[in-house]
Amino acid sequence: MKTITIPADQIPVSREVEVLVAGGGPAGIAAAIAAARNGASVLIVEQRGYLGGMGTAALVPAFCPYTDHEKPVVRGIGLELLETMKQACGPDYMSRYGEQLDWVPIDAEVLKRVYEAKVLDSGADVLYHTIVSQVVMGAGGSRVDGVVIVNKSGRSYIGCRYVxxxxxxxxxxAMSGAAFQKGGKQGELQPGTLCYVLSDVSYSRFNEYLERTGDTGQIPALVQKAQAAGDLPHGRKEVSGFSWISDSLVGVNFGHIFGIDGTRAEDLTRGAIEGRQGIKVQLDFLRKYVPGFEQAHLVTSGEQIGIRETRRIVGDYTLVKEDFMSMKSFPDDIARNSYFIDVHLADSQSQMDIQHLPSGRSHGVPYRALLPAGVDNLWVAGRAASSDRVVQGSLRVMPNCFAMGQAAGTAAYLASTSSMTSREVPIRELQNLLVRQKAWLGEEVHAALNI
Ligand SMILES: Cc1cc2nc3c(=O)[nH]c(=O)nc-3n(C[C@H](O)[C@H](O)[C@H](O)COP(=O)(O)OP(=O)(O)OC[C@H]3O[C@@H](n4cnc5c(N)ncnc54)[C@H](O)[C@@H]3O)c2cc1C
Known part of the structure; x- marks a missing residue:
């Protein structure tokens, strides 16, 4: 690739913070709230003008299950945010979903407000419309001293103790030089999806169709009929999900766009363009084939194509499929995961990789999976935590990202109290604080802590 050298530059120091959170998606929101509520000074830097990540920017239409079908597994800040969103959606929404913890539909505008209020109430600060573009490493290269940000004011530096x-x-x-993996052996990645919201639909008519025909909520019978007739492209044989915000408003997660690497602007651009073209085809299909959708109106699509998979750090521990299948616990568990393995097909000829755990069961998520090898004041929480590709297909969902975020934020606070590295944080103290702050770490940890 052709390169140029830019002359060395002096840039202003715009802030100094204890804990810098890069990215305001589910993991970043929970991390910031956890660290700030405990007393750390926290700033979230977010490239968009609102919080929420894929759930708001990409209009991912529902929260994956919080429960293992018997009890909530993700609790703490994640559960608090879910319950606050439900209340804020009003009485009609509450009458439908008040008691529900699995597959709760997202009203993105309500959720943006809820996230913002909770983050600001915690004492954390937010800087929108700003991208973290560079890291500055300390002497020895094992600590991030600060980051360079870019926004309408130009470039500036934020100094921080922890990131x-x-x-x-x-x-x-990746910018700090930590090792990572991306995709499968051939570099294959799960596809992206541009989600959207439709109005002027009818849940009652749709549901009446399901009851009459026995087709499921993902309408495989109609999708396959349309594929056979050439009205829909081949690929996944059902809709990933309809999330009914009200009787006449539905969030849609449907179809795949292949070969998108979410760390490349060119791919994100193609995803946006192909995604919008695909939505028109889907809308025509829905209006023509699906009862209740005859008058469907496209209200909005995601600001960006939804990205399921990019980098996964190589952490001090990497969760692997055997850990998932054997429902392993670890001495340093900071969360539990019971969501199924849900690896979407990397091309239109492949199959989905889906594997469920038995009801009531989960595996542990060790603290070490958040620690990128070689960097001592950095945690990676959320979709990019350390796991193999198969486990990432499960760990990546929003409730888990909240849980990992809460753990990272709490650990950063503990580290800040006595200038520890991320690896020096005492695990029992971390678990104790997480559990006292309503996280669920599994029966064994709770019994050992006597809480
Ligand atoms: C199509 C699709 C359907 C899905 N369905 C579901 C579902 O039904 N339920 C569910 O629970 N999960 C679902 N998921 C998974 C889930 O939405 C994501 O995996 C989850 O949001 C990841 O959370 P995160 O906090 O790790 O990252 P993200 O949600 O991606 O948030 C990262 C944030 O960081 C910001 N950011 C990134 N880089 C920078 C930078 N350099 N500087 C500043 N800001 C930056 C981004 O703007 C974003 O706000 C789905 C995902 C997709 C794509």
């Missing part, structure tokens, strides 16, 4: 990388893409870890 939580919640970019979903492990941007900060």
């Amino acid at each position: 939580i990388d919640a970019t979903g893409d492990a941007d900060i870890a």
Whole structure:
């Protein structure tokens, strides 16, 4: 690639903070709230003008299950945010979903407000419309001393003691030189999806169709009929999900765009363009084939194509499929995961890789999976935590990202109290604080802590 050298530059120091959170998606939100509520000074730097990550920017239409089908597994800040969003959605929404903890539909505008209020109430500060573009490493190269940000004011430097990388893409870890993996053996990645919201639909008519025909909520019978007729492209044989915000408003997660690497602006651009073209085809299909959608109106699509998978850090521990299948616990568990393995097909000829755990069961998520090898004041929480590709297909969902974020934020606070490195944080103290702050770490940890 052709390169140029830019002359050395002096840039202003715009802030100094204890804990810098890069990225304001589910992991970053929970991390910031956890660190700030405990007393750390915290700043979230977010490239968009609102919080929420994929759940708001990409209009991912529902929260994956919080429960293992028997009890909530993700609790703490994640559960608090879910319950606050439900209340804020009003009485009609509450009457539908008040008691529900799995697959709760997202009203993105309500959720943006809820996230913002909770983060600001915690004492954390937010800087929008700003991208973290560079890291500055300390002497020895094992600490991030600060980051360079870019926004309408230009470039500036933020000094920090600790960093939580919640970019979903492990941007900060990658910039700091930490090792990472991306995709499968051939570099294959899960596809992207541009989600959207439709109005002027009818849940009652749709549901009446399901009851009459026995088709499921993902309408495989109609999708396959349309594929056979050439009205829909081949690929996944059902809709990933409809999330009914009200009787006449539905969030849609449908179809795949292949070969998108979410760390490349060119791919994100193609994803946006192909995604919008695809939505028109889907809308025509929905209006023509699906009862209740005859008058459907496209209200909005995601600001960006939804990205399921990019980098995964190589952490002090890497969660692997055997850990998932054997429902392993670890001495340093900071969360539990019961969501199924949900690896979407990398091209239109492949199959989905889906594997469920038994009801009531989960595996542990060790603290070490948040620690990128070689960097001592950095945590990576969320979609890019350290796991193999198969486990990432499960760990990546929003409730888990909240849980990992809460753990990273709490650990950063503990580290800040006595200038520890991320690896020196006492695990029992971390678990104790997490549990006292309503996180669920599994029966064994709770019994050992006597809480
Ligand atoms: C199509 C699709 C459907 C899905 N369905 C579901 C579902 O039904 N339920 C569910 O729970 N999960 C679902 N997921 C998964 C889930 O939405 C994501 O994995 C999850 O949001 C990841 O959270 P995160 O905090 O790690 O990252 P993200 O949500 O990606 O948030 C990262 C944030 O960091 C910001 N950022 C990134 N880089 C920078 C930078 N350099 N500087 C500043 N800011 C930066 C981004 O703007 C973003 O706000 C789905 C995902 C996709 C794509």
